[in-house]
Amino acid sequence: MPVFDRHFWLIVVSGATLGLLGVLLAVWGNPDNSGICVSCFVENSAGALGLHDNPRMQYIRPELIGFVFGAILSSRLLGEFRSRGGSAVMPRFFSGLFLIVGCAVFIGCPIKLFLRLTAGDLTALVGLAGLIIGVWFGIRSLAAGVHLGRSEKQRDGSGLWVPALFLLLLVLVLVKPAFVRFSVTGSAALHAPALISLAAGLFLGFLAQRSRFCVTASIRDFLLMGRRAPLIWGLFAFFIVATATSVASGGFNFGYYGQPGSHHDVFWSLLGMALVGWLSVIIGGCPFRQLIKAGEGDSDAGMVVLGMLVGGGVVQSWEIAATAAGVNSFGKVAVLVGIAFVIILTLFYRERGTVPGSAT
Amino acid sequence: MIRDLFDKFLLLGLVAVAVAIALVLGGFFGQDDALITQKRNPAVERAMQEKARSAFLLETYQPVEHLMLSDRHAEALLKLQEFDKTFPGEPHTMILRGSILVTQGVLSEGLAQYAAAVKINGDYVDEKSSLHRRDEINQLVESAVPAIRKSLQVASTPTLEKSLRDAYYLQSRLAGGCE
Numbered sequence: 001m002p003v004f005d006r007h008f009w010l011i012v013v014s015g016a017t018l019g020l021l022g023v024l025l026a027v028w029g030n031p032d033n034s035g036i037c038v039s040c041f042v043e044n045s046a047g048a049l050g051l052h053d054n055p056r057m058q059y060i061r062p063e064l065i066g067f068v069f070g071a072i073l074s075s076r077l078l079g080e081f082r083s084r085g086g087s088a089v090m091p092r093f094f095s096g097l098f099l100i101v102g103c104a105v106f107i108g109c110p111i112k113l114f115l116r117l118t119a120g121d122l123t124a125l126v127g128l129a130g131l132i133i134g135v136w137f138g139i140r141s142l143a144a145g146v147h148l149g150r151s152e153k154q155r156d157g158s159g160l161w162v163p164a165l166f167l168l169l170l171v172l173v174l175v176k177p178a179f180v181r182f183s184v185t186g187s188a189a190l191h192a193p194a195l196i197s198l199a200a201g202l203f204l205g206f207l208a209q210r211s212r213f214c215v216t217a218s219i220r221d222f223l224l225m226g227r228r229a230p231l232i233w234g235l236f237a238f239f240i241v242a243t244a245t246s247v248a249s250g251g252f253n254f255g256y257y258g259q260p261g262s263h264h265d266v267f268w269s270l271l272g273m274a275l276v277g278w279l280s281v282i283i284g285g286c287p288f289r290q291l292i293k294a295g296e297g298d299s300d301a302g303m304v305v306l307g308m309l310v311g312g313g314v315v316q317s318w319e320i321a322a323t324a325a326g327v328n329s330f331g332k333v334a335v336l337v338g339i340a341f342v343i344i345l346t347l348f349y350r351e352r353g354t355v356p357g358s359a360t
Numbered sequence: 361m362i363r364d365l366f367d368k369f370l371l372l373g374l375v376a377v378a379v380a381i382a383l384v385l386g387g388f389f390g391q392d393d394a395l396i397t398q399k400r401n402p403a404v405e406r407a408m409q410e411k412a413r414s415a416f417l418l419e420t421y422q423p424v425e426h427l428m429l430s431d432r433h434a435e436a437l438l439k440l441q442e443f444d445k446t447f448p449g450e451p452h453t454m455i456l457r458g459s460i461l462v463t464q465g466v467l468s469e470g471l472a473q474y475a476a477a478v479k480i481n482g483d484y485v486d487e488k489s490s491l492h493r494r495d496e497i498n499q500l501v502e503s504a505v506p507a508i509r510k511s512l513q514v515a516s517t518p519t520l521e522k523s524l525r526d527a528y529y530l531q532s533r534l535a536g537g538c539e
Contacts, residue, residue, distance in 0.1 A: 033536075107538060258528060258534075260535035260537035261539070262532060323479070
């Protein structure tokens, strides 16, 4: 069992709050089962900025801004904001892009995967299996000596560029200049009031920075340490609270068919989430965690976030994103290219000769 | 951070740039065409295009809807064939054809037409769109799914399986999600 200290309870509270607000944001206006979905939100925001022209997916999601700013606030208050980076910058950028590819093929990030599960969507079980498999491969890669390099302390201010980008996004949300696009139909037209979304994002970003909560890290730590891992209890709290809130709000619909934002191409769902799990372990966090780290001044995570934004544009423009009709050929090829990318990354960044049994 | 004269000079330059941006946005250097939108406002344009498209479709296909209301389904289908030539791939043709086929009891083909239309244009299941046919599609799915499942228990055919997939697809789109 874990140590029931202050940090443990912080993790549990973070997980529970994420589950609660994840469901409530859908009740307050976000798409069903997508109260919080980093990948969907990134695709929406990319569309609003003109990175793709799907008219149904264009809206700057204030939740993303809140996550980053909440992390900045928390890290600044507690002296944890540190400009750092310089580790495998371009691979991280492309990792961010392929994180979104994997999520887009599944239709959801790891947080949305659990929100779908807690809403009774059985199609998400395959995604969960894929995520666990991917995390396992990630752990094996780390054990085999894969290492992207240590993040170095950077000069003052370098960790502020990505937060500055999100500040610009906030200005665009508030000012609404003509060049920013806002969907009038489609899922991007469904959103909670901007201030509520921003506030929820701020609160969650603050908590997540303090607790270091991350969905893929929870699974990783559980596979490594079992029930002693505090993070898995946070995920457990997320699951319980989100399920209860789904049932209480009437959003619980148990079944395999007719679920919002889901498809039945099980193999590709599994592969998409496996890609996300594997990449997340290698780069040190799921898409949500990357936003939080970017808010702490980590410019390596910032590069992942930029890659995610570009990925959000690419998956829509190139028709990679899956729909309720399933995964098309572009999506299938994109996931396979992503798998090839992570394999190549693993090969190139494996420190050889330092691990027992490795090639010299 | 400010160590010497050069740093002060840089800081002054930064302040000057910030002031210049504020002045440009405030119109001090004259009302720039970009600020008063030389092009038409894209958001307004998109809303107008959306409304114009809906109005165009509803007006253009009105003869077909009139024939459908008069139960002259065969003539309506012939009219839709003409529209296939004029507007190939237009989802509105598909959705009206689907409606007629379902009325005539050709469920499989009807479902296929509805699904094809919604795949191309999700507005048919979007409450915010003037083109939406949520109630009609919802009723169709609610009656079709149990009927097809019952038929599949008797004999499984590729046509029935496809129809069930189409029905589930429509069910999923009605439920919502990120598309």
